Amino acid sequence: MKKESLKAKLNMKMYKSGGKWWKAIILTVLSALETPFNTGTYALFFLLIQQRRMEWLLPFVGAYIATYILILWLNKEAVKAVNNYKAEVTTEIKVACIKNAIAEGVDPGAVISFIDNDLKLVMENYFGNIIKIVKSVAVVVFTLMLTLSSNWIFALIYFVIGLLPLKLSKFIGTKTMETTEQYTNSIGKTTALIKDIIKNKGTILNYNRIEDALKRAMRSIFKSEKDFAQANNAVEFVGLYMNVLYVIVNIIPIAIGIYMGIKGYITIPAFIAVQYSSGWIVGSLGQVAGLMAVLKSTEPVREKIINFKDIVIPNEKDIEDVKKIEFKEVDFAYSEDKKIIKKLSFKTEKGGKMLIQGASGSGKSTILRLISGELFPDSGKVLLNDRELKNKRLGFVSQNPAVFNESLRYNITLGKDFNETQIKKAVEGAGLVDFVEEHGLDYLIEDEGGNISGGQKQRIEIARALLYNCSVLLVDEGTSALDKDTADKVHNTILGLGKTVVEVAHYIPDEVKVKFDTVLELE
Secondary structure, eight states: OHHHHHHHHHTTGGGSOSHHHHHHHHHHHHHTTHHHHHHHHHHHHHHHHHHTOGGGHHHHHHHHHHHHHHHHHHHHHHHHHHHHHHHHHHHHHHHHHHHHHHHHTOOHHHHHHIIIIIHHHHIIIIIIHHHHHHHHHHHHHHHHHHHHHHOHHHHHHHHHHHTHHHHHHHHHHHHHHHHHHHHHHHHHHHHHHHHHHHHTHHHHHHTTOHHHHHHHHHHHHHHHHHHHHHHHHHHHHHHHHHHHHHHHHHHHHHHHHHHHHHTTSSOHHHHHHHHHHHHHHHHHHHHHHHHHHHHHTTHHHHHHHHTOOOOOOOOGGGOEEOOOEEEEEEEEEEETTEEEEEEEEEEEOTTOEEEEEESTTSSHHHHHHHHHTSSOOSEEEEEETTBOOSSEEOEEEOSSOOOOSSBHHHHHHTTOOOOHHHHHHHHHHTTOHHHHHHHOTTOBOOGGGTTSOHHHHHHHHHHHHHHTTOSEEEEESTTTTSOHHHHHHHHHHHHTSSSEEEEEOSOOOHHHHTTOSEEEEEO
16 A cells, blocks of 8 residues: 555656646647548548549648648647646746755755756656657557557557557666666765865865865766766667567568458558558557656656655744743754753743853854754753744844845845835944945845855844844854954844843953853853
């Protein structure tokens, strides 16, 4: 039962519904009429010659041209419908991938690798091939109807023999699946490595490790490209195997047809009609067999997609301001052999000012991540408003500020509507006035904040926290990139807002430290 359930999931039925899907399928089926139309008219050529009906020639040519124009239009509309459907599905899967990354904390490199490689593979080898299979099956059905009307015995022989390639598809599909899975794994590792090298290029240059980095990249790229070639080989070989099988199985009914023609059991026009159209039946069934094998190769990627986690977006009214934070006997470890936090208990009420200090690795930042819900305790409880609160509003100011490749306004507001007075007040509180006056709120921040300094990034995050007027501010080395005067001003602003502040800092001047009512020293 479990196996059947998984198989049903791998069909990804959620993406095979809706208007665009059915429009693509219906038009694809109708476009398959081109094959029986061609085979039928081909047989009529011989019928006209055999009966010497000259008066039918011009009407026949006119009807043929008119019908073919209609078929051309159907093919054009089918192509448009299929591409529109693919665009919609690609969008849905990409959004699902992003949701999963947010819900599961997936590494950005893995997300990019999936979108750039795995998704293209599944769109072409799964969704693209499903459309091709639908058309091939429609060709078989329509053409079989035509051949049965000519000579049902001969047509049945073709159909039965044409089913033989389907038996081979399961074996070949397993091989293509293995090579595809190997490629998706290696390209994921390569993408992560390249991202790592580029991100840490400064360190590589400083320590003159360029040659080593390039060697690692070359080994990884070569392996992924070799795996890609093997995956492509497996797919291409499917076509080659099926072509050979098609030739073998096609000659058998032709020989039977020749025998029936010599014996007088079938007329020449009927033989031509059945042989030509049944050739399409055998070929289409062979194509279906090959496509089914390639379809199977996408199972590893499809399994990733159906296992994507969704995120629940709470209504604004369901989000609570945090008025109380309490840790009760909290333990936390990143690995089994080393606990970061042991039996930690503390409490801070609304408006409290708490400073957390300690050596590097003592768990200062981990405490903030436990409060925000990014991490969960191994034992004990983290209570917000006296319960394990899910939908909460917290301001966060970090040592690695989150900035987006968007305008300065967006980076402060995150797309929410605020009036200019509110934005101006937040900008002033964060010490961003000079920057805004020089560049304006429409100034475009480059990828990862490439055109602004570390201090400016932190001020943007501080402005964001002030603008959203959160009742709690979590500050993780939030002023570390600021000069002393600006840091003092920001601290005066943050600590004078009447909000609960939990700050993690390696160093805080004594004149600022006295403004905290609780100082937690970690060992």
